[in-house]
Amino acid sequence: MTIDATLVQAFQQEIARAKTILIGTHLNPDGDALGSALGLALYLESQGKAVEVICHHTAPRNLKFLPTVDRVSLTPSREDFDLGIIVDLDSFERLGSTAPYFEKQDRLMVIDHHVPHEAPGDLRIIDTGSAATALIITLLLQEMGAEISPEMATCFYTGISTDTGSFRFRNTTSDALKASALLLECGANLEQVSEEIFQNRQLSSARLLGHALETMKLDMDDRLAWSCLSNRDFEWAHATDEDTEGFVNELLSIETVQIAALLREAKPGKIRCSLRSRRGFDVAAVAREFGGGGHMNAAGCNFEGDLADAEHQVVEGMRRCLASS
Ligand SMILES: [Mn+2]
Numbered sequence: 001m002t003i004d005a006t007l008v009q010a011f012q013q014e015i016a017r018a019k020t021i022l023i024g025t026h027l028n029p030d031g032d033a034l035g036s037a038l039g040l041a042l043y044l045e046s047q048g049k050a051v052e053v054i055c056h057h058t059a060p061r062n063l064k065f066l067p068t069v070d071r072v073s074l075t076p077s078r079e080d081f082d083l084g085i086i087v088d089l090d091s092f093e094r095l096g097s098t099a100p101y102f103e104k105q106d107r108l109m110v111i112d113h114h115v116p117h118e119a120p121g122d123l124r125i126i127d128t129g130s131a132a133t134a135l136i137i138t139l140l141l142q143e144m145g146a147e148i149s150p151e152m153a154t155c156f157y158t159g160i161s162t163d164t165g166s167f168r169f170r171n172t173t174s175d176a177l178k179a180s181a182l183l184l185e186c187g188a189n190l191e192q193v194s195e196e197i198f199q200n201r202q203l204s205s206a207r208l209l210g211h212a213l214e215t216m217k218l219d220m221d222d223r224l225a226w227s228c229l230s231n232r233d234f235e236w237a238h239a240t241d242e243d244t245e246g247f248v249n250e251l252l253s254i255e256t257v258q259i260a261a262l263l264r265e266a267k268p269g270k271i272r273c274s275l276r277s278r279r280g281f282d283v284a285a286v287a288r289e290f291g292g293g294g295h296m297n298a299a300g301c302n303f304e305g306d307l308a309d310a311e312h313q314v315v316e317g318m319r320r321c322l323a324s325s
Pocket of ligand 1: 032033088113131132133163
């Protein structure tokens, strides 16, 4: 895959016009969100631009190793920028408290790979077939003949390897692998990314995972699996919501399971639900029923109130999803 030549040109024109650039991404930022934002910021700075990166949340523990991650702030240092760029973002809403800062910029660019895509922009570089936003940016820079520094390479490699589940998910295209090879050649620190992201579980998280597996529920001939973690469970394990990263994939890793969900109440009355599915089952549709969204095989939504109520609704949604596919 290559990026459309007119898009590359449009990107270069937007950048050439701007001296000051504000970059943003979605709340609860993941490896692709932060990797894309930080890597792009580093590139733009190498071109002499003044760049700021803002996000509703700070980096989760396992992404604190990302080069220049400390620069991410909640608010920009000034009001007006020549250009706003939002990355890995499907809707303005997911900017959280940082949305107003992008609404007021004269020019807005969006680079993303989610379906469906609703974020507005004067320039929209959207490829819903791409494995990661970081992959789109890597191809863009490659097409431009830009020099990718080791720090930038580590950022983009993190985005691609996390969004592909370490090159295991179905979105792992040959492009994703080729671009990753290029990023390694540019000096991406594969060993650091692997250790920080995939071998970094805290003890509290391991305890809570044990509990989630032990209390897992199954239905529809073991093709549905889900687990609920109450606020009391979090207190018992001394865990936070961040500690549940990857749990839902453990449920989906079971031989028979086609659709999996993890519901958790890290804060009393605030329930977050992650959904995962195998080929052919669209959990983004389930998440959308409850005001959430995501990708076909990885999506999420939130509930307020009672955990058992939320569980009931999600399980009904999963049953409908399994029956209709
Ligand atoms: Mn992404």
